[in-house]
Amino acid sequence: xxxxxxxxxxxxxxxxxxxxxxxxxxxxxxxxxxxxxxxxxxxxxxxxxxxxxxxxxxxxxxxxxxxxxxxxxxxxxxxxxxxxxxxxxxxxxxxxxxxxxxxxxxxxxxxxxxxxxxxxxxxxxxxxxxxxxxxxxxxxxxxxxxxxxxxxxxxxxxxxxxxxxxxxxxxxxxxxxxxxxxxxxxxxxxxxxxxxxxxxxxxxxxxxxxxxxxxxxxxxxxxxxxxxxxxxxxxxxxxxxxxxxxxxxxxxxxxxxxxxxxxxxxxxxxxxxxxxxxxxx
Numbered sequence: 001x002x003x004x005x006x007x008x009x010x011x012x013x014x015x016x017x018x019x020x021x022x023x024x025x026x027x028x029x030x031x032x033x034x035x036x037x038x039x040x041x042x043x044x045x046x047x048x049x050x051x052x053x054x055x056x057x058x059x060x061x062x063x064x065x066x067x068x069x070x071x072x073x074x075x076x077x078x079x080x081x082x083x084x085x086x087x088x089x090x091x092x093x094x095x096x097x098x099x100x101x102x103x104x105x106x107x108x109x110x111x112x113x114x115x116x117x118x119x120x121x122x123x124x125x126x127x128x129x130x131x132x133x134x135x136x137x138x139x140x141x142x143x144x145x146x147x148x149x150x151x152x153x154x155x156x157x158x159x160x161x162x163x164x165x166x167x168x169x170x171x172x173x174x175x176x177x178x179x180x181x182x183x184x185x186x187x188x189x190x191x192x193x194x195x196x197x198x199x200x201x202x203x204x205x206x207x208x209x210x211x212x213x214x215x216x217x218x219x220x221x222x223x224x225x226x227x228x229x230x231x232x233x234x235x236x237x238x239x240x241x242x243x244x245x246x247x248x249x250x251x252x253x254x255x256x257x258x259x260x261x262x263x264x265x266x267x268x269x270x271x272x273x274x275x276x277x278x279x280x281x
Contacts, residue, residue: 005094036053086109121210154166
């Protein structure tokens with residue numbers, strides 16, 4: 001029997017649409033993609049939400065939604081498909097202890113899901129990422145699904161600039177690990193596990209440790225989104241540019257007026273000089 005993942009899906013319509021909600025819910029409940037082991041989706045006029053249990057992972061479930069959003073030959077009626085395109089969608093899936101977690105989202109009007117996957121780290125890199133090397137001896141961190149990280153010891157090694165950190169990491173699974181760490185360059189050198197932990201238990205520990213880290217999710221596929229222009233800023237920039245144009249016009253008018261006045265003064269001076277010459281003669 002294949003492994004079973006756990007998934008969650010929420011579809012929210014911009015306006016109440018009981019017919020679309022009922023049809024999409026029925027299609028999901030009857031689908032073997034979502035309902036490999038079980039599917040508990042509830043609906044009301046504004047949308048639907050709930051958990052489902054697919055085979056291995058939810059990739060095929062997200063692909064089904066993408067198909068219904070974009071395909072000409074859809075399982076849904078045109079009305080339900082239009083409602084699905086207009087909706088906002090969010091969801092996630094994971095297979096605990098197998099280093100697999102993903103998330104999906106869709107904003108109103110998009111015809112494809114944006115998909116993200118969690119980038120898992122090994123334990124030393126995870127401790128570095130979580131800034132455990134900045135702890136004081138005896139200090140601790142609480143991360144993820146109830147995992148405690150405690151710095152037991154810290155001391156110099158024979159190598160210059162290299163310190164050894166000893167951590168106790170404990171949750172449903174746990175271990176004690178010694179890590180040689182070059183503090184200036186923040187480089188991990190050697191890792192020694194004080195007590196043995198097998199691969200399966202380590203995967204479960206890392207899953208619990210990193211499951212809530214939003215900053216480890218990376219986009220793997222989805223539509224490109226254009227940056228939203230802010231009307232207020234655009235308005236300000238237009239006003240400023242208009243002001244600049246006006247000020248340029250004013251400055252041109254002033255300069256032309258100055259030139260005219262200068263010409264008049266020069267003409268008056270010439271006339272005065274001619275009169276003075278005539279009197280002398």
